[in-house]
Amino acid sequence: MSATREVKLSEAEVRRQAADMSVRDLRDPRHPGLYLRFWSNRERATWHLVRGKKWVPVARWPELSVAAVIAELPALRQRLLRSPATAPVVSGMATVGQLLDWYGDRMARDRSLSAKRKAGARSAIAQHLKPRLDDLAVAAVNADALDKHLMWPCQAEVSLSYLRQMFALLLTAFRQALQLGLIDRNPMAGMRFNDFTKAKILPKAARLRDVQLPELMQQLAQAFEQEPGDAMLALMMLAHGTRIGETRMARWNEISLAAAEWFIPAANAKTRTEHRLPLTDQVQALLTRYRAIQQSGGYEGVYLFPNRRGLCLSETQASNVFKRLGKGEWTSHDLRKVSRSTWTDLGIDGHIGEMLLNHKLGKIASTYIHTQAMQQRRAALEKWHAWLDRVGFAGIHGLTKALIEISQNSPEATATVAPSDLTAFVISEDSK
Numbered sequence: 001m002s003a004t005r006e007v008k009l010s011e012a013e014v015r016r017q018a019a020d021m022s023v024r025d026l027r028d029p030r031h032p033g034l035y036l037r038f039w040s041n042r043e044r045a046t047w048h049l050v051r052g053k054k055w056v057p058v059a060r061w062p063e064l065s066v067a068a069v070i071a072e073l074p075a076l077r078q079r080l081l082r083s084p085a086t087a088p089v090v091s092g093m094a095t096v097g098q099l100l101d102w103y104g105d106r107m108a109r110d111r112s113l114s115a116k117r118k119a120g121a122r123s124a125i126a127q128h129l130k131p132r133l134d135d136l137a138v139a140a141v142n143a144d145a146l147d148k149h150l151m152w153p154c155q156a157e158v159s160l161s162y163l164r165q166m167f168a169l170l171l172t173a174f175r176q177a178l179q180l181g182l183i184d185r186n187p188m189a190g191m192r193f194n195d196f197t198k199a200k201i202l203p204k205a206a207r208l209r210d211v212q213l214p215e216l217m218q219q220l221a222q223a224f225e226q227e228p229g230d231a232m233l234a235l236m237m238l239a240h241g242t243r244i245g246e247t248r249m250a251r252w253n254e255i256s257l258a259a260a261e262w263f264i265p266a267a268n269a270k271t272r273t274e275h276r277l278p279l280t281d282q283v284q285a286l287l288t289r290y291r292a293i294q295q296s297g298g299y300e301g302v303y304l305f306p307n308r309r310g311l312c313l314s315e316t317q318a319s320n321v322f323k324r325l326g327k328g329e330w331t332s333h334d335l336r337k338v339s340r341s342t343w344t345d346l347g348i349d350g351h352i353g354e355m356l357l358n359h360k361l362g363k364i365a366s367t368y369i370h371t372q373a374m375q376q377r378r379a380a381l382e383k384w385h386a387w388l389d390r391v392g393f394a395g396i397h398g399l400t401k402a403l404i405e406i407s408q409n410s411p412e413a414t415a416t417v418a419p420s421d422l423t424a425f426v427i428s429e430d431s432k
Contacts, residue, residue: 009036009066018042031073036061049076056080059094068094071137075184093182096141096170097134100125102182103173114270116245116315124166128154133170141174141187143195151196160201167193208334210342217392223325224396228293230321233305233313235286235396237332239385240277241339241357243270244332248318250304252291257284264358275358278378282385286397339384346387348380356380 004025007013017023018038026036035048035055045061047069058076059069072094093099104125108118132149150170154163171188178186208216224231237247246268254263257279264275279287290304303312313321322332336357343353356377385393 004035009070011062011066014045014061014066018045031070033077034069034073049080051080064094065135067135068137071139075139079184093177094138095134096136096138097130099138099173099177099183100130100133100170103176106176112272114245114272116270120165121169124162124169128158128166129170138183138187143191146188146191147196155197160197160199164193164201167196206334206337206341207330208338210338210345213338213342213388214391217388217396219325221392221396227324228290229305230325231396232286232290233318233321234325234332234335235393236283236304238335238339239280239283239286239388239393240381241336241343242277243336243358244318244322245270245315246275246358248305248313248315250312251302252304253302255279255287255304257287260284269358271358271360273358273360276374277356278374278381280378280381280385282389282393282397282399283381285399289398342387343380343384346383348383349376352376352380 003023004027005017005023006029007017007026009026009028009031014026014036017026019042021042024038026038028034033050035050036045037048037055038045046057047059047061047064048055049058050056059072061069064072093102104122107113107121110118129150132153133146136145136149151163151167154166158166171191174183174186174188177183220231220234223234233244233247236242236250237244240262242264246264249268250262250264254265256263260279262277262279264277266272266274269275294300299306301310303310305313305318307313307317319332322330326332326334340353340357343356344350352373355373
């Protein structure tokens with residue numbers, strides 16, 4: 001078997017010729033120097049670039065398809081000219097689909113990423129990026145190709161904010177592949193999202209405003225009697241501006257009434273930074289009442305918001321809580337937004353507000369500010385919870401002691417102690 005057959009290369013043609021045992025090599029006159037040599041099992045083959053009598057292996061088939069190797073030919077020839085002694089072997093990462101498979105697997109194994117972020121990336125790759133870019137050769141990626149296959153079609157189907165996230169994911173995948181030497185160049189280098197659209201991405205309008213909170217408090221007071229877990233999840237988020245993920249995973253051993261603090265581990269936080277929130281008198285009373293309700297129902301577990309299996313509420317289960325409470329009119333994130341906006345109206349310092357939300361600080365702030373400002377945080381939450389008391393919060397937490405709103409800058413703001421009728425304790429997994 002020594003025959004070299006001239007064909008018009010395509011995947012179908014290669015597979016047809018593989019069945020002919022008399023053929024060893026394939027070449028296409030349109031692509032001088034490119035040969036495909038079959039292995040003995042005929043199911044695999046090696047791509048070669050031939051210069052004179054030297055056959056340089058560059059990739060394997062079917063890992064690198066006909067379309068992919070042809071798209072890579074200009075780059076392969078350049079590499080061979082620059083370094084004749086080095087075989088310019090191409091990895092199987094010649095198409096965008098192969099790159100996305102690699103990067104998706106890399107993200108799935110990254111322990112520093114949250115499960116939610118991994119799931120979001122997996123969905124974006126499977127539902128949008130791969131269906132549109134799977135067979136596009138890496139060498140063929142440019143602004144026009146991305147606009148034609150991804151950006152313009154997708155903007156008609158998904159929100160601009162989600163499209164920007166997908167663009168960022170794709171850009172990061174290319175950067176990482178280049179840094180690891182898996183591709184010769186980053187075809188997306190220099191591209192920006194606003195190269196493809198000038199439309200502004202507007203923040204979602206708030207669906208809860210401070211004037212609606214009296215009515216909301218009435219609703220949560222009723223819910224607390226019927227479904228205390230649902231109401232408590234909403235109240236903890238509203239009272240502290242926390243995210244649904246970090247709230248639903250709260251454990252009793254992270255709540256210390258003795259230290260008047262709620263500790264959120266870094267693993268539960270979106271920013272992967274541990275978060276400490278002062279507990280006001282009102283919230284301590286609310287937690288005491290809620291724990292008593294759980295215990296009277298026979299629950300002695302470790303979670304504030306358990307499901308029927310004794311684990312914390314799943315992401316879906318927690319979302320369903322707000323489907324029941326919000327009835328399509330508001331979501332869990334609207335609680336966080338109304339908290340933050342009302343803090344501003346109350347005169348709470350913007351930097352303290354961002355710290356309470358556990359937002360990542362800017363580079364300058366992170367460099368020069370090395371304090372958690374717990375006294376200022378406590379004063380801010382005391383002012384906020386005193387305001388909530390006036391719209392109905394007081395009727396839910398049951399704290400009988402009259403609370404006086406203290407100015408944020410008053411020195412008395414840091415001297416608040418838990419009322420005498422509250423038990424100062426730290427509930428742990430072993431205290432049952």
